[in-house]
Amino acid sequence: MTSDVSQPKADPTPAGTDLFDPLGVDWTPVSPRLASARLTVTAIVLGPLLIGTVALAALTGVAWLWSLPAVIVLLGVWIGLLVPRQVRALAYAERADDLLVRRGILFQQLVVVPYGRMQYVDVTAGPLARKFGIASVQLHTASPATTASIEGLPPQEAARLRDRLASRGEARLAGL
The missing domain is CATH 4.10.860 (DNA Excision Repair, Uvrb; Chain A)
Structure with missing residues (x-):
């Protein structure tokens, strides 16, 4: 006679994985000076x-x-x-094929931007941001819903990230 008791289903996600913190990703936090600027x-x-x-x-x-x-x-x-x-929750990670941007405490958000979809990269710094020594990098894609921004980066890191993302985007676009 067989039992009608159903067995618990195996969890399809491996142990230790999180929707907003994929395994093997090294997150780079933004500058804590962003908190001072916002305050x-x-x-x-x-x-x-x-x-x-x-x-x-x-x-x-x-x-x-x-x-x-x-x-x-x-x-x-x-x-x-x-x-x-909120500022401590902001981070980004560069992977081989895409850029991840994570933010949020209560309402978490993870944006994945494939390098091949990027059209251009902006770096901005208003007067207050310059006073605190921070800048923002904004990624633009063909879809307005997938644009991502990383606020609170030191200017040197913002310039490095802009150049790296632009070159990776061009390399992926050339491969299409």
């Missing part, structure tokens, strides 16, 4: 709001208006705790 932007935005709401509450004398500066301070503290973790 500076937060202070630039929230600072005047805090001053304005404190002035409004103090000048009007309405007690419930003091909740506005409190909310802004709590938002600033939350952002101050979140941003460094």
Whole structure:
């Protein structure tokens, strides 16, 4: 007589593999200076709001208006705790045929860009990014949905990555 008890199915993924952390991939983290730059932007935005709401509450004398500066301070503290973790979660990896870009804590994202699909590579650095010594590399493909960007790279690394990705893209494109 056979048993109707079904056997547990084997997991198709090997032990130790993760959807957002493939085996054998050496991730390169971005510069921690990106966190400082993002926190500076937060202070630039929230600072005047805090001053304005404190002035409004103090000048009007309405007690419930003091909740506005409190909310802004709590938002600033939350952002101050979140941003460094977000920056630590940013990383990229160069493989033989593609570039991987990983980001996110709660909502994780892994973008795989094949070198043969790249059309061009941008390096950008605004005034604040230059002040903190960081730059961004953005990869453009034929599909707008597969563009990827890597923020917070030291300028020398951004230039190296731009040149390397462009040459790999040209080599893959020439092989088509």
